[in-house]
Amino acid sequence: MLYGSAPLIFFLVCLTAPTSQDADNDTKHQRFKRVIPGPISANDSYYIKQVLEDMFTTSLKICQKRGNFNVCPRGRPGPPGRAGNKGDRGNEGRRGRKGSQGVMGPPGRSGKQGIVGPPGIRGEKGIKGDIGPPGIPGIKGEPGESISAPKVRISPASELTVNESNPAVFFCSVSGNPVVQLSWIKVNGSLPINRTEVSSGGLLQIKYVRLEDAGKYRCVARNILGSDEKVSTLIIQSKLQSFTLA
Numbered sequence: 001m002l003y004g005s006a007p008l009i010f011f012l013v014c015l016t017a018p019t020s021q022d023a024d025n026d027t028k029h030q031r032f033k034r035v036i037p038g039p040i041s042a043n044d045s046y047y048i049k050q051v052l053e054d055m056f057t058t059s060l061k062i063c064q065k066r067g068n069f070n071v072c073p074r075g076r077p078g079p080p081g082r083a084g085n086k087g088d089r090g091n092e093g094r095r096g097r098k099g100s101q102g103v104m105g106p107p108g109r110s111g112k113q114g115i116v117g118p119p120g121i122r123g124e125k126g127i128k129g130d131i132g133p134p135g136i137p138g139i140k141g142e143p144g145e146s147i148s149a150p151k152v153r154i155s156p157a158s159e160l161t162v163n164e165s166n167p168a169v170f171f172c173s174v175s176g177n178p179v180v181q182l183s184w185i186k187v188n189g190s191l192p193i194n195r196t197e198v199s200s201g202g203l204l205q206i207k208y209v210r211l212e213d214a215g216k217y218r219c220v221a222r223n224i225l226g227s228d229e230k231v232s233t234l235i236i237q238s239k240l241q242s243f244t245l246a
Helices: 045-062
Strands: 008-016 028-036 064-066 069-071 148-155 159-163 168-177 181-186 196-198 203-206 215-223 226-237
Touching (some): 159 168, 168 181, 168 215
Parallel strands (some): 148 226, 159 226
Antiparallel strands (some): 008 028, 064 069, 148 168, 181 215, 196 203, 215 226
16 A cells, blocks of 8 residues: 655666677666656555556566576676785796897996906017118217327335335326226235225325335236336335335
8 A cells, every 4th residue: 555645656667688689789778657646545556556567567577587587687796806816927928029229328438457468479570671771871970089008107206205103105197098907016025904095096005104014016007908017115214224125
């Protein structure tokens, strides 16, 4: 039984499911509308009967019978389910084609100098080349020094007299070219040890002379062209007498 104080409007929507015979598989919608003016009384069974028939007819049009089953249209999709477990990794795909060569980039920074490698094998000796043309003659040089055998001079020339305990000095000068080697020796004896100084310039000095230092002293000079020598005598005077050794 239905009651109400205003007109009652029923809207019925029917969704006809596609069948296998539909060529275009389009979903067709139909809307049924029935207006029951009213108020509806409790004894107005005619309108109630019409409403029930419309609902039954609509349900038959929504769900169609196929064989022993009633096939109804699909409802609204439910909420999405939870994500499933991650599947196994698939096989590696084929290698793609080689792309075109890119644009050349700017040059990189210069690297550090590497370690020097071992020396290479020496190459074969080359063939001797042709003799070149003669060069321009050089400037004439200065005239060279004349060469000569040594020439010796002693000072004092013949003899030197000194008092006992005083120094005795002889000087030997020499000339000659090429270079001359000069030396002092004592005739019939040897130079006093630790009291004699001989310089490269020809100087002979005997310190604190003694009576046994008296005698002849020879200056000898040599080079590749020859030699020369001179002799001078040393005389020692004591408080008592003078000594001259031959």
